Every structure is written in structure tokens, then in C-alpha cells.
Amino acid sequence: MTRMLKWNGFMRKVSSIVLIAVLWVSTYPVAWADGGSGVIPFIQPQQALLDRPVAIEIDNRGNIYVADYGNNRIVKLDSNGGILAEWGETGSGDGQFNYPSGIAFDNNDNVYIVDRENHRIQKFDSEGNYLTKWGVLGANDGEFRNPANLEIDRNANIIYVTDRDNHRVQKFDLNGQFLGKWGSNGNGDGQFNRPYGLAIAQDGNVYVTESENHRIQKFDADGTYISQWGSFGTGNGQFRYPFDIAIDNNGYVYIPDAQNNRVQKFDLTGTYISQWGSIGTGNGQFNFPNSIAKDSSGHVYVTEANSPRIQKFDSNGDYMGKWPVPIPEAPHLQLAIAGDGQVSLTWDPVDNASGYKIYQSLSASMNGTEVGTVGGSVYDYTAAGLANGTTYYFTVKGENVQGESPSSNIVSATPFTVPGAPTNVVAVPSNRQATITFDAPVFDGGSPITDYEVTVYPGGQSIIGASSPIVATGLTNGTAYTFTVKAINAAGSSVESTASGSIRPMPPTPAPGPSNPELPVAEVDIRLNGKEAAAGTVSATRSTREGRNELAIVLNQAKLAEQLKNADPGAVLEVGVSGQLDAEIYIELSGIQLEYLHEKQIVLELQSPTGIYRVPLQSIDLHQHRAGKPITELQEWLVRMGVGEAGETLLNVAKKAARDNGMTLLAEPVRFTLMAYNGDDQWELTTDRFAQKMIKLPDDITPGQVTTAIALGKDGAIRHMPTKMSTADGKRYAVASSLTNDTYVLISHSLTFKDVQAHWAKSAVNELGARLIVRGDSMGLFHPEDDITRAEFAAILVNGLGLKMKGEPFSPYSDVQPSAWYSDVIQIAYEYGLISGFEDAAFRPDDKLTREQAMKILSNAMKLTRLSDKLPVQVEEQLLASFDDANEAGEWARSSIADNLRAGIITGRDIHTLAPKAFIMRAEAAVMVQRLLRESWLID
Structure with missing residues (x-):
């Protein structure tokens, strides 16, 4: 999809799906009018990355403006990173730039840009149309020497500009008329050594960063010195080249500390609050952060001179996202599952994918046709309308606004359905049995027929055989019977055939003498x-x-x-x-x-x-x-x-x-x-x-x-x-x-839960699912992060150990009703001594299970499997002494905790934390039961 944007009466075509870091220009030359002069420079098709973004600001609509310093242009994006406009090129003419480095807005949505090495300020409307300019190289009032940044006061009447190499701040009205100045070269109060960023608080006070004095100074609106903080260093409240500053509506001050590769947060008095960041290219890391902005929701945006991206954080420094979003890696398709006229696909999620495209082909070499798309949080797709018995091939690609990933691996499947019914069913009677013959169906449903099922009427007895004929035994001589046959393949059973004719088994005519065949030799x-x-x-x-x-x-x-x-x-x-x-x-x-x-x-x-x-x-x-x-x-x-x-x-x-x-x-x-x-x-x-x-x-x-x-x-x-x-x-x-x-x-048997594909417990959960120890919900989900209940844990353990009820059903606890789904497993766990209730004779099946309760139950299970007999002898107090919170465990649980630590079934949350009162997640429970079975030598 493309969008036509209009600036100065001319049209430019840009992609609406490309995010911040990559600007796609259309395959046609694009035109942009130079100050309305009628001279039209052509920009050739290209793919351009941000080159040293040095300034970022957010307007009152949430749109993001970036000064792309190395490319001499301004990029305007919506709040999702979609490109709305971009303007500028290298030069000194109106609308051209020589290193733009600051951005500000007035109440009419006009945009003011610091044009550093042209030593001027340029003014545009919100779509990039040139309006006016002021400033030349010099040291007089209204002149500049490499201005760095600018800010407009809260009343949108006064523009403050950091005149970097004149070591001063100048004030102007919105038309560029000089109003005042302060500052001189030095390191004293009110002096500057390369003032760079500035911000204005709600009370009108002006905060200025100095890149060479490594400090922040605070002034009133007329430039009267109030206070300062900061010095050169790496400690809290110290700086190495602070280039910019932002103040949010709650009065918090944010400074990108460039060479320390961090953002520091202060209150309006300069009191240090917190910091985040370290050197690197990972999420939340920085490579020379040089510009900062905040939006109306308090989110903080940071650019980096040495990394062409923008990162977004909440006000506490928690990472929220970045632009550009990298193109996703290739997804991995799992085994395709064939059905009736359809194939179900599942794949592992990949990072940064906002959606997935599914491709289908009749050829193993692919070159398939796109047959479907799903959102970024959907990891399955069902291709429908397929021909049973035909093999189809599939791949998947992840996508986002940057483009598509490489293709996934190729999987194939052949849709199938139940076969047709057998025909020509004939029954031949003999003594207490009948031999049933039939013809195989012409249509096998697209999947080989594996068995046939004969049903006896009356009685409904079923006999399964691999082919015709099939013998039905145990019949009553003299009784009339008919028989139907179903064909069975991987999809299930066909409809019943037409019934055979009625027959009556009869005893054989007596033979001259008895015959006693020999039994096999052993x-x-x-x-x-x-x-x-x-x-x-x-x-x-x-x-x-x-x-x-x-x-x-x-x-x-x-x-x-x-x-x-x-x-x-x-x-x-x-x-x-x-x-x-x-x-x-x-x-x-x-x-x-x-x-x-x-x-x-x-x-x-x-x-x-x-x-x-x-x-x-x-x-x-x-x-x-x-x-x-x-x-x-x-x-x-x-x-x-x-x-x-x-x-x-x-x-x-x-x-x-x-x-x-x-x-x-x-x-x-x-x-x-x-x-x-x-x-x-x-x-x-x-x-x-x-x-x-x-x-x-x-x-x-x-x-x-x-x-x-x-x-x-x-x-x-x-x-x-x-x-x-x-x-x-x-x-x-x-x-x-x-x-x-x-x-x-x-x-x-195999079973893969859709919501554990990227989970740390994937192997254990899927193994227990394949072994029929655990099951998912109706959507095929396991919910690994949910806290497990006492009844659910008892069920997993009973299923894992393969236990069955010893006697007649009864309810060992007052709150376990016979009709409850967990009634049987709780009785079994009780019969084998795995569980115990509370003082009030209740079990509390729906309560969440704590770690110490789980360890008590597992210790009981170790006695049942005789694992406890094999554990090394270690003093209980020595085992627990390394955990700072061991004294929080109940006295009743301490020996069981020691058993689990010796067996390696449960360890601490970390080397010093046992967390006995914390709840157990379903994924953790699966891992514990798997370890119990392995350590007890019951499974491989």
C-alpha cells in the first residue's frame, strides 16, 4: 500500500508500511519544490537509513520528528513508526540543511529546525512547507555560531536557542525577532562551555546542558542563574557529555549521558533518582545516546549517534520497543497435520513478526501461492478447500513493516477423509461363528485403509480385522444374525455397509471320533x-x-x-x-x-x-x-x-x-x-x-x-x-x-502444546503430554505460567506414576465431592500416602499449591518409588543452611525439602532463595514430575 503526500503543491509517493530506520522512496523519481521557486530537484530511488539521528521531538498529536543529521533531512512518523513525511537535502537554500540538530513546535503546529552549520533557524509548517528563517554566522545579537538546539516556552511565545560555539543562550519571538541573551565562555555560575540541550519546566525555569562542562544549569525565564548539578565522571549524578534534556509533566528530568551510555533521571532540584542503560546494541542498551524526548503519556524516546535507531521506554526506564524493527528470521514449521480437505499448520513464533504469510504449492520445489495471513500472535493456520489424496507443500514467512523473513522449512501433507463403505457383504455360518467376506471400497479417503470393523446384529459385538474375510465367534447356534462392515483409515471409520443376508450358526454334523490336536511344544x-x-x-x-x-x-x-x-x-x-x-x-x-x-x-x-x-x-x-x-x-x-x-x-x-x-x-x-x-x-x-x-x-x-x-x-x-x-x-x-x-x-504418540513452543519447559511439558500424563484445554493450550492447584498437581503425579484405585470409590476429604473431576485422583493419591489434608479434614483442591507443599508430596512419592532409599546421606540443616529464607518453611516440611534437594527434583529459586511459600507454576510441576520419574529410574 502507498500513500501520496503533498508538499508545496507537488506530490511525493512513499510507502506507508516502512518504519523509522528505512525510508523507501517509490520506483518513480520524486519531486519537491524549493521554496516555491519552481526549481524541481529530482531525488533518485534509494533505500536510506537514518544516519546519526541527533534530535527527536514529539508533537501534541503523538507524531515523531527526527533530525536525520547525516542525511540532512527531517523525518516525520506517526506514533507507530509509519512515515508521514520527510523533507530536506544538503545545501544552504531555503528548506535545505547543513546538519539539522534541533526541533521544536508552536501551538499552530509549525516546526522550527536548528540548521547548525548554516548557522540559522528555519521554520516550516507540519507537512514540511518552508515558511521563513533567521540567523547568520556571527557573534552579534540574532547571529549564531553552530547553534545546537532550541525550545519553545510553555506559553508558546518565546524561543530559546543554545548558541553552542558562542557559549550563550538567545531568546526570540516566534518570528525570529531577538529578545535577549545570557552566558559567556567559562565554567562559573551562568557561564557555558558549549551549551547544547535545553528544556523548560512548567514553572518557566530553563534547564541547559553543557557538553564540555558536563553539568546542568538552571535559570529563570530571563536567564538569571538559580542552581546547577553534575561534574565529569561515571557516578550517580555525574556526566560524560550530556547533550540533551527532557522534562515530563510530573517534573522529572531525563538526561542522555552520552559517553556513559545511560539515561539518568532527576527531580527539578537535581536530586538523583535512577538510571538505566549500558553500552551495547541490545534492547535497553545504548551506543552514545545523544537526544531525548517525552510524549504526553510520559514515555521517553532516545536516539543514539552510533546506532541508527530510536528506543522507547516508560518513565522508569523499562524497555517498550524500538524502531526500526528488524526483519523477522525464518519461522520453523512443525509437522503438518492432514484432515478432511484441509491441512493444519503450526510454527514456532519468531521475534519481531507482526504477522505471518502462508504459501501453498503442489510442488516440493515450492514457488507457492500466498493462501493466507495471520496476526503476529497467531502461530497456526488451517489451509482448507483441498483435494483429499493430493499432496500439498507449505512454507511460512514472518513479516513486519520492514519486510518479509526468509521462507520457513517446507512441510507437506496429504488431506484425507474417512473411506467409502465396503460392499458385497456376505456371511457364511458354521458352529457358533460366521465368516464374513466383503469387497474393499473404491474410495479409500486419500489414506490407506488399515482395518475393517464387523458389527454383529443383534448384540452389537465388534470384530476388527485387516482384510476380508473376518470371522465372528461366540455366536449362539440357531439365532439369526446379520453383519455390517466399516472400513477404517487414519481419519476414522466409514459409514456402515449394507447389511449381509441373515444367517443362523448351527452345530456340525458329529464326526466318527473325537480329535484332540496337540498343543504347541514348549x-x-x-x-x-x-x-x-x-x-x-x-x-x-x-x-x-x-x-x-x-x-x-x-x-x-x-x-x-x-x-x-x-x-x-x-x-x-x-x-x-x-x-x-x-x-x-x-x-x-x-x-x-x-x-x-x-x-x-x-x-x-x-x-x-x-x-x-x-x-x-x-x-x-x-x-x-x-x-x-x-x-x-x-x-x-x-x-x-x-x-x-x-x-x-x-x-x-x-x-x-x-x-x-x-x-x-x-x-x-x-x-x-x-x-x-x-x-x-x-x-x-x-x-x-x-x-x-x-x-x-x-x-x-x-x-x-x-x-x-x-x-x-x-x-x-x-x-x-x-x-x-x-x-x-x-x-x-x-x-x-x-x-x-x-x-x-x-x-x-506425540502431543505438542501451542503455548509452550518458546517456553523453557517445552521439552518436559510435551513429553508428559505425549505420555498421556498431562492434557491441554480444548484449544490445545497448556497454560504453563498459571499457578497449579493442589488437585491438578495430584492428578499429574498419579498419572505419572500410573496408579489406580485400590478399592471402591470413597471420599477421604470433606470438600472432595464424588462428582468432581478430581475425586478419583485425590482418592488414589490418598490411598498411596502421597497427600494429606488440613486440620479441618479438608483437602482444598482448588487452592494454589506452594513449593513446600509440593516438596512434601514429592517426598512421599520418593518413598513409594524407593528413590529415597538411594539418596546420599546429608545433614538436613546443612542442606538448608545455604538458603536465606529456609526458616520460612514449616517445620512439617523441612525433611521433605531436604529430600527434594538431595534428589535434585526441586532446587532454590536462586542459590540463596528457597521460596517455600511461593506458588508452583504448571510448567514447574511438569518438570518436577519428569525429574521424579527419571531419578526413580522409571522412565529414560
């Missing part, structure tokens, strides 16, 4: 601390239960006792099963055997083709309660410790859970069990320390593809399991650690 060996045990120590029994093959391994008590009589506590008893098995594998222990191994502190390890289950038997409470009653009849127990594939039903549940939660399954579900039986009663045994469940990775899966393991419920409910990678006997395993027994699934 090899079982047993080792004690890696050494092969004696023959006959184990035996294996095969059976079938509810249609599933089982292999039960029984230990010979006499042979076992003989080999364990000299075993040290913590000895590992390994039972390994190999072979091509389609069976769930168990070790069966009698209650007496369990008690014996428990007393010997044996670690029992079951190794199967699908996984390894490792249980320190001492961690089992032999007096666990069941249904509120203690278990005492230990000799009547039968204990089964098992590991094996979970079966087709749970595989289908896992596939649906993966689709619903945006996860990718990497292996079939594996079930780990530790059950006790007594007659018809059965119950799950749990451990008081984390037991390892090792899931073998498929040969085509690498550890880097595994995000975590999750526990899978029969209803499809999932929860995170702390998981790390390991290798045993040359095989790769995912090691899930938990206190309970579940069905486990390995998944790949």
Missing part, C-alpha cells in the same frame, strides 16, 4: 542367579480355559528348598519358557511356597516369548485385606503369576482406544497377572514397590518409536505406565513399572 528351564537349576525343579501342565490355551509351571518344593537353602536375600529365580506358543503362561505357587520364597526375599522372574515379569516377592503383603477381611488361611492359597498375549477381544479394544486417542499401536496387548485363589474366591495381589513388566518389542519396531506403555481396561479406559527401554539376551524390551497388574499396550 521348553521350560529354571535358573538361580543365572545358574541352571537341578533337573526336576519345575514341571509344566497344559490346559484350556474358556477357549484359551494355558501353560502352568509348577515348582517342586523339596528340590527348590534344597537349592535355595544357601541363597542370599534378593536372589533371582528365573523361570524361562520358549517355543512357538499360543498360550498364557503361569507360574503356580502354593501359599506355603509363596511364604517360603517371601521369607527368603527371592525375586521371581517369569520369562516368556511375549514378555518378562519380575516380582520381588517380599513386596507382596501376605496379609492383604480382601472385601474388608484379613486373609489368614495362607496354606490354602494358590497363587498364579502370569504373562501372555491378551487375546483378540482386548486387541479390538486396544485398536478402538488408539483411534479415539490419536495413538498408534506398536504391538499386541500383553497381560500380566498376579492372582490368589482360595476355592471359589480369587483376588489380585499387589506389591508395595514398583514391579517390572518387560514387553518384547516386535522385530520391526525400534526403541525410538515407543513413547510409552499404557494400561488397558476391558472398557477401553487407558492410563499411563512409567516406561523405559532395556535390552536382555540381545532382545529389546519396553520396561513398564507398576504396583498393580494389567493388560499393557505399547504405543507411539
Whole structure:
């Protein structure tokens, strides 16, 4: 966009999008009339930077005027830095300049400019039209020798000019008529050595800076000396070449202290208040600050002779912005997410971008078309109206008024939708089952079909398979059934197909004789601390239960006792099963055997083709309660410790859970069990320390593809399991650690929160999101800087440790209602001893969590993970002594604080500040839980 500006009847075309430091002149020669004489000098197209800006002033409309000393011109900008006008060129004619160095305004918006080396003052209207001038080289009244600056009094009647090399101040009316003068060369009161800047306070007193005497002098309106302050030096209230001065409406005086590269602030009596700045080119730093101005809001603007920019501050010196704004760097596009006819893009924000442009192409070499723009605080865009199945390529550029950044990296995605429905569905019945065949849909939605889902009517049972045919089992003979099929791809499920014809499963015609196929062959060996045990120590029994093959391994008590009589506590008893098995594998222990191994502190390890289950038997409470009653009849127990594939039903549940939660399954579900039986009663045994469940990775899966393991419920409910990678006997395993027994699934999952992309805790927050420990809001935001509540922290910790409820739901605290979202996690945290309430039996779930409360909870968690057993021994008082505020911590929290410091989970806010009463941010909580899991060796 361009704007046509008119000066003296002629037109100049300038860009309205360029900020202070860069002045773009149009591609056409531009004309400017010289004092109305009709002589038109042409300015060739160029890109000009500010060259030693030495004066800046703000008019009563907020427009900014800059004396561009090196380019001999005046630049007028709006309050946002957009160019409104610019005038002047090198010369001595009317409207020309030889080093302009001062700017002032009267009440009619006329602009007065000090034309230093032409030894005169020129007067213009607000658009740069020349009006008049006065002054020549000399020392008489109304003459000048390199005048430096000027100021108009509060009544807009009198102009004061610092006549620098005549070492005096002169007074004029608005038409340039001489009114008076004061000053002479020297360093006494009322004398000057190169007076430079001046400012007039609301009471009419005049303040003058002296660059060579390094001081400020104060006079009344007639030039009578009042006071002074300053001397050469670097201390507070001292100066090295003060060139300018500004006074705000509150009576504060601001001096750019050029060679000290700072701005100093005083009151009207010269009492030092504060300062800011240091040498450098960063925000808030200076490289020879030489001019200063203030606006009606009290903001302060500073120019620098050796850095072509203007910086803006509030009245306390806090940095607010600068001109020119640098062109942004190239953004970084994250992975593009394809959808139905659209692609969602997200990128990391870049500094100084006021907006972003999105480009789209069908070619990987880009040269794309601009398809959208967003504001500078928006870091995502959805490209819509795309063709499913077609690959699109995208880049993004940041932009501001200075121009566009380089292009981002190129990302691509292929939009897709759900596939069409399968056709020609046919069901063939047999005994208690049916075989369903179908044709794949012609349209795959632009994404490969991964599965098909058969639904059985009546009943609604779902069976998932990779292709036709699919067998539906568990049907009732004689009942009429129909079947529909859905195709599934990355976008979800198609609509149901047309139903098959009705069929009735029937039992087969009896065969002449029974047939009992052999179960697969298995090899079982047993080792004690890696050494092969004696023959006959184990035996294996095969059976079938509810249609599933089982292999039960029984230990010979006499042979076992003989080999364990000299075993040290913590000895590992390994039972390994190999072979091509389609069976769930168990070790069966009698209650007496369990008690014996428990007393010997044996670690029992079951190794199967699908996984390894490792249980320190001492961690089992032999007096666990069941249904509120203690278990005492230990000799009547039968204990089964098992590991094996979970079966087709749970595989289908896992596939649906993966689709619903945006996860990718990497292996079939594996079930780990530790059950006790007594007659018809059965119950799950749990451990008081984390037991390892090792899931073998498929040969085509690498550890880097595994995000975590999750526990899978029969209803499809999932929860995170702390998981790390390991290798045993040359095989790769995912090691899930938990206190309970579940069905486990390995998944790949990624989650990136939009508001942590530039945050210091980005890595921890996104890792916990990928592991399903934390979730964002409906907009995909995590709110990392928000203070976390007690309930939210309990939820992150419970999710991180993979804990589940021990018994029936109940409310341990008076202010935790069963209907609240946090009811379950607070009960779980209470059951495992992680949290405690207050004296009034309340938990206060919505209160913000303090650092000392967090450290108490984390110390409890360290006991649960046994991290506390591994911490170095250090005296509590010595650990806390280095913190100046350690005595602010509650007595109840001191030992927990010491635990956290020893473990490195929480450190001080700095080396001397613990801040125990300060609140914890959500980002800090994520980092703490990540550190707890890592230091406890539960995750990598």
C-alpha cells in the first residue's frame, strides 16, 4: 500500500508500511519544490537509513520528528513508526540543511529546525512547507555560531536557542525577532562551555546542558542563574557529555549521558533518582545516546549517534520497543497435520513478526501461492478447500513493516477423509461363528485403509480385522444374525455397509471320533542367579480355559528348598519358557511356597516369548485385606503369576482406544497377572514397590518409536505406565513399572502444546503430554505460567506414576465431592500416602499449591518409588543452611525439602532463595514430575 503526500503543491509517493530506520522512496523519481521557486530537484530511488539521528521531538498529536543529521533531512512518523513525511537535502537554500540538530513546535503546529552549520533557524509548517528563517554566522545579537538546539516556552511565545560555539543562550519571538541573551565562555555560575540541550519546566525555569562542562544549569525565564548539578565522571549524578534534556509533566528530568551510555533521571532540584542503560546494541542498551524526548503519556524516546535507531521506554526506564524493527528470521514449521480437505499448520513464533504469510504449492520445489495471513500472535493456520489424496507443500514467512523473513522449512501433507463403505457383504455360518467376506471400497479417503470393523446384529459385538474375510465367534447356534462392515483409515471409520443376508450358526454334523490336536511344544528351564537349576525343579501342565490355551509351571518344593537353602536375600529365580506358543503362561505357587520364597526375599522372574515379569516377592503383603477381611488361611492359597498375549477381544479394544486417542499401536496387548485363589474366591495381589513388566518389542519396531506403555481396561479406559527401554539376551524390551497388574499396550504418540513452543519447559511439558500424563484445554493450550492447584498437581503425579484405585470409590476429604473431576485422583493419591489434608479434614483442591507443599508430596512419592532409599546421606540443616529464607518453611516440611534437594527434583529459586511459600507454576510441576520419574529410574 502507498500513500501520496503533498508538499508545496507537488506530490511525493512513499510507502506507508516502512518504519523509522528505512525510508523507501517509490520506483518513480520524486519531486519537491524549493521554496516555491519552481526549481524541481529530482531525488533518485534509494533505500536510506537514518544516519546519526541527533534530535527527536514529539508533537501534541503523538507524531515523531527526527533530525536525520547525516542525511540532512527531517523525518516525520506517526506514533507507530509509519512515515508521514520527510523533507530536506544538503545545501544552504531555503528548506535545505547543513546538519539539522534541533526541533521544536508552536501551538499552530509549525516546526522550527536548528540548521547548525548554516548557522540559522528555519521554520516550516507540519507537512514540511518552508515558511521563513533567521540567523547568520556571527557573534552579534540574532547571529549564531553552530547553534545546537532550541525550545519553545510553555506559553508558546518565546524561543530559546543554545548558541553552542558562542557559549550563550538567545531568546526570540516566534518570528525570529531577538529578545535577549545570557552566558559567556567559562565554567562559573551562568557561564557555558558549549551549551547544547535545553528544556523548560512548567514553572518557566530553563534547564541547559553543557557538553564540555558536563553539568546542568538552571535559570529563570530571563536567564538569571538559580542552581546547577553534575561534574565529569561515571557516578550517580555525574556526566560524560550530556547533550540533551527532557522534562515530563510530573517534573522529572531525563538526561542522555552520552559517553556513559545511560539515561539518568532527576527531580527539578537535581536530586538523583535512577538510571538505566549500558553500552551495547541490545534492547535497553545504548551506543552514545545523544537526544531525548517525552510524549504526553510520559514515555521517553532516545536516539543514539552510533546506532541508527530510536528506543522507547516508560518513565522508569523499562524497555517498550524500538524502531526500526528488524526483519523477522525464518519461522520453523512443525509437522503438518492432514484432515478432511484441509491441512493444519503450526510454527514456532519468531521475534519481531507482526504477522505471518502462508504459501501453498503442489510442488516440493515450492514457488507457492500466498493462501493466507495471520496476526503476529497467531502461530497456526488451517489451509482448507483441498483435494483429499493430493499432496500439498507449505512454507511460512514472518513479516513486519520492514519486510518479509526468509521462507520457513517446507512441510507437506496429504488431506484425507474417512473411506467409502465396503460392499458385497456376505456371511457364511458354521458352529457358533460366521465368516464374513466383503469387497474393499473404491474410495479409500486419500489414506490407506488399515482395518475393517464387523458389527454383529443383534448384540452389537465388534470384530476388527485387516482384510476380508473376518470371522465372528461366540455366536449362539440357531439365532439369526446379520453383519455390517466399516472400513477404517487414519481419519476414522466409514459409514456402515449394507447389511449381509441373515444367517443362523448351527452345530456340525458329529464326526466318527473325537480329535484332540496337540498343543504347541514348549521348553521350560529354571535358573538361580543365572545358574541352571537341578533337573526336576519345575514341571509344566497344559490346559484350556474358556477357549484359551494355558501353560502352568509348577515348582517342586523339596528340590527348590534344597537349592535355595544357601541363597542370599534378593536372589533371582528365573523361570524361562520358549517355543512357538499360543498360550498364557503361569507360574503356580502354593501359599506355603509363596511364604517360603517371601521369607527368603527371592525375586521371581517369569520369562516368556511375549514378555518378562519380575516380582520381588517380599513386596507382596501376605496379609492383604480382601472385601474388608484379613486373609489368614495362607496354606490354602494358590497363587498364579502370569504373562501372555491378551487375546483378540482386548486387541479390538486396544485398536478402538488408539483411534479415539490419536495413538498408534506398536504391538499386541500383553497381560500380566498376579492372582490368589482360595476355592471359589480369587483376588489380585499387589506389591508395595514398583514391579517390572518387560514387553518384547516386535522385530520391526525400534526403541525410538515407543513413547510409552499404557494400561488397558476391558472398557477401553487407558492410563499411563512409567516406561523405559532395556535390552536382555540381545532382545529389546519396553520396561513398564507398576504396583498393580494389567493388560499393557505399547504405543507411539506425540502431543505438542501451542503455548509452550518458546517456553523453557517445552521439552518436559510435551513429553508428559505425549505420555498421556498431562492434557491441554480444548484449544490445545497448556497454560504453563498459571499457578497449579493442589488437585491438578495430584492428578499429574498419579498419572505419572500410573496408579489406580485400590478399592471402591470413597471420599477421604470433606470438600472432595464424588462428582468432581478430581475425586478419583485425590482418592488414589490418598490411598498411596502421597497427600494429606488440613486440620479441618479438608483437602482444598482448588487452592494454589506452594513449593513446600509440593516438596512434601514429592517426598512421599520418593518413598513409594524407593528413590529415597538411594539418596546420599546429608545433614538436613546443612542442606538448608545455604538458603536465606529456609526458616520460612514449616517445620512439617523441612525433611521433605531436604529430600527434594538431595534428589535434585526441586532446587532454590536462586542459590540463596528457597521460596517455600511461593506458588508452583504448571510448567514447574511438569518438570518436577519428569525429574521424579527419571531419578526413580522409571522412565529414560
